[in-house]
Amino acid sequence: MTVATATARAAAAPISAAWSTATVEALFELPFADLLFRAQQVHRAHFDANAVQRSTLLSIKTGGCSEDCGYCSQSARRGTIEREKLLELDEVKVAAKAAKEKGASRFCMGAAWRGPKDGDLDKVIEMVRTVKDLGMETCLTLGLLGPGQAEKLAAAGLDYYNHNLDTGAEFYDLVITTHSQQARMETLIRVRDAGMKICCGGIVGMGESRRVRASLLAQLANLNPAPESVPINHLVAIPGTPMENAPPLDPFEFVRTIAAARIAMPTSWVRLSAGRHEMSDELQALCFLAGANSIFYGDKLLTTGNTEAERDEALFDRLGLKAV
Numbered sequence: 001m002t003v004a005t006a007t008a009r010a011a012a013a014p015i016s017a018a019w020s021t022a023t024v025e026a027l028f029e030l031p032f033a034d035l036l037f038r039a040q041q042v043h044r045a046h047f048d049a050n051a052v053q054r055s056t057l058l059s060i061k062t063g064g065c066s067e068d069c070g071y072c073s074q075s076a077r078r079g080t081i082e083r084e085k086l087l088e089l090d091e092v093k094v095a096a097k098a099a100k101e102k103g104a105s106r107f108c109m110g111a112a113w114r115g116p117k118d119g120d121l122d123k124v125i126e127m128v129r130t131v132k133d134l135g136m137e138t139c140l141t142l143g144l145l146g147p148g149q150a151e152k153l154a155a156a157g158l159d160y161y162n163h164n165l166d167t168g169a170e171f172y173d174l175v176i177t178t179h180s181q182q183a184r185m186e187t188l189i190r191v192r193d194a195g196m197k198i199c200c201g202g203i204v205g206m207g208e209s210r211r212v213r214a215s216l217l218a219q220l221a222n223l224n225p226a227p228e229s230v231p232i233n234h235l236v237a238i239p240g241t242p243m244e245n246a247p248p249l250d251p252f253e254f255v256r257t258i259a260a261a262r263i264a265m266p267t268s269w270v271r272l273s274a275g276r277h278e279m280s281d282e283l284q285a286l287c288f289l290a291g292a293n294s295i296f297y298g299d300k301l302l303t304t305g306n307t308e309a310e311r312d313e314a315l316f317d318r319l320g321l322k323a324v
């Protein structure tokens, strides 16, 4: 598909939309107990409410990114993180094996690129094959994809491509200036057209309004079909990034965001993603009650820490949650 056709389709998508920003915002406005009750009804109609999927992340190419995403430590403009080379295949295999032994069902590999060069893509495809051979599901997040790249990944058997819309369209250009949200839409269409599953969500806690959060969720729900996997990240405020002093988000507003995502995207896996390390067990339990049924599992996200696996195991035991 040409970019022009992809753009036209992306532009057309919201017209047939079932969710408006106002409808999602109305969910946020519900009394907390009513919102959680609705979210639980939807969750239980489509999923085992006691089952949580676990994905482990590995940064296969860290730092030195050309983009200027305001929340990210990996932009070359920040000097927040050392630029590293693409990992070797053996290093990836060791990490994936360890993740499998710890109980992760999916292995997600992330690269600090605007998008992959074809030579790099070939190396990453070898990584996908190696991880698949271990019997794990695979996910990649490499940035914007060019013509033919999604097809190559699909042919290699990649299960999911992660590419977030990150925030509501009206807030996007305040956070990122080096690429547009429309360009990300085009990559999502390429991924979908190549037959892969989409992992697409965003970040909250960047100083955006409730309306912007509702707008992001409406955009995600209207991708038609909605993404199979929806990561809801809480901003990890990283020193040296423009967002290091972002105003704190009310934790109940974060739970509301999860609940609204669950209601708007009934059959999607909603992942309680970045920011868990800073959350209490009780707040995480509320997120599971609100319909989150997936987490990043393992001691590290990409450049920042994640909740220790042992603490997750203990929480799963206390809540009677089982891993899937």
Ligand code: SAM
Pocket (backbone or CB within 6 Å): 071, 072, 073, 074, 110, 111, 112, 113, 114, 141, 142, 143, 144, 162, 163, 164, 166, 202, 203, 233, 234, 235, 236, 237, 238, 274, 302
């Ligand atoms: N470069 C690729 C891209 O931008 O799509 C892949 C890696 S990028 C780090 C993947 C996602 O991580 C971003 O889209 C964003 O949603 C999330 N992310 C990055 N930094 C974050 C932070 N400080 N807090 C929360 N989420 C973050």
Ligand code: DTB
Pocket (backbone or CB within 6 Å): 057, 073, 110, 141, 162, 164, 201, 202, 231, 232, 233, 236, 273, 274, 301, 302, 303, 304, 305
């Ligand atoms: C996603 O939505 N969140 C993950 C994954 N997809 C790639 C990344 C979170 C990054 C958090 C900040 C860091 O560790 O650098």
Ligand code: SF4
Pocket (backbone or CB within 6 Å): 065, 066, 067, 068, 069, 072, 073, 074, 075, 111, 112, 113, 114, 143
């Ligand atoms: Fe680069 Fe991705 Fe970070 Fe943006 S979010 S600076 S594209 S690594």
